[in-house]
Amino acid sequence: MRSPSRIDAHHHVWELARRPHRWLEDPALAPVRADCTPAAYAVEAAAAGVSGAVLVQVLHDPAETREFLAVAAAWPLVAGVVGWADLAAPDLAGELDALAAAPGGGRLAGLRHLAFADPDPRWLGRDDVRRGLALLGRRGLAYDLVIGPHQLPLAAATARALPGVAFVLDHLGNPPVGNGDPRPWADGLRELARLPNVTCKLSGLARPGRDAALLRPYAEVALDAFGPDRLMYGSDWPLCLLGGSYAAWAGTVDALIATLSPDERAAVLHRTATAVYHLT
Template sequence: MTPIVDAHHHLWDLSVRDQDWLTGEQLAPLRRDFSLADLRPEAAAAGVRASVLVQTVTVAAETPEFLALAAGDGLVAGVVGWTDLTAPEVADRLAALRELPGGERLVGIRHQVQGEPDPDWLVRPDVLRGLAAVADAGLAYDLVVLPHQLAAATAAARAVPHLTLVLDHLGKPPVASGELEPWARRLRRFAALPNTVAKLSGLVTEADWAHWTIPDLRPYADLALEAFGPDRLMFGSDWPVCLLAAPYGRVLAAARELTSALDTHERAEVFGGTAVRTYGLRCEAARPEPSPESSDVSPPDGTAEYRNSRENPSC
């Protein structure tokens, strides 16, 4: 079995910082701390060898905390952090993050675009300048957007062609309603650009949490596979948010079933290779074990070199 890269998960400690988006009764199960100690046994049981830790709040202090956490743990191979893209000194801020403990594991930047009232936020001149700085730093940019914001995401990808844009959760399609359009049309336009990648993640929480089935998810996964291909699609658990609809193992099992028609190489891309290339993760994380007797679930030892540039992969 090829070891798996989980390209999208979160962590938070409510004693350090409130997660102000955790409001209402529906999100009550998430209103507690989620640590690497919680994630590690779930990841090990699933055969996950490396992961990408993704920002949750637009607070500058979170990213240094995540980098320090990654520096001390072999499981977190990369961090997608946050910085203010509109700041005039954004390039300097990115460089400063790289100098921090664990800074070599900074692989991307993300902003909560889904919460921006302006549907064209991504193509504002100050934002595009910030996106260009992200690209110049050799980092990817994660997009957490709603379907109506996909047009601006596509325009941004065209405007900054040297930036790799990673679409989280397939742009949050309306799985619960079963509708495909206009999400499908917008997704295809985004995927038609060569500097775009997407995550097969977050679908279970866009579905009916209590009653979702694989057939509910399949039209969206099939369309993403058709539009991006396995070499531009990567698995992400979206843990612990996924717990609203399914435990970690069931999310992974669903992703396996949704990609069961792929051949061995294509599955290896979705469950590791794409993330390694896109984020510049250590290549050993997505390589098959050297023998059938070797364990698929032991965490990486954290001693290999990491890179931050997509242009010069260490593998």
């Protein structure tokens, strides 16, 4: 990987003919209801000065994870993959071994489960899930938390119980931007940030009408809670296109961290992601 200027810690790709993405049937997602390929991502990311990226799972499908590892093997820009495996499965260790042995397996950086959509609201607190999380910690793999604000206390309890696991909170924990009382989210975020094994992505907030001024109060809560050394930039491409363009989101993040020192900006833009995901 080249000397980093910007590491994108969170992006996706998909080809609609390969497997169904029913979540894209939401009318609000019509602008991204199309093939979003590694080649298309690479063009936009390169224009924004991205020198490495983390490709993140979309579906609970082990075949997708293998395909993403193959993408990483073929595209040097993809420095890491956050995939999916069933954390509660008795054979999780075998699945992790198989992923590591697959083409691109050396780029496996972590796993993620769409906990915000799981039918079990206590999924993160289950003993079998926590056993799987503990195994990730022993393997040196991170775990991405994609949750709603109401799940932040459970996430904190889980991270507290598993200090050997590196947890990464996606999208600032999905604050209610311009829609509801932000105080429960802020309180939950601060509780989670007290745990040193948790970092946070400044990602996933690009939507129509959201500019730096609107997002600044939420970013400031995260900066105060985590500090720059535990925050990382992510585009959430192609979903960032809902708010404009890749360049627009990169510019929004730059505006949100403009008052930080050069060293602090470097932490957000590349150093934190490189360390947490063991990118090389």
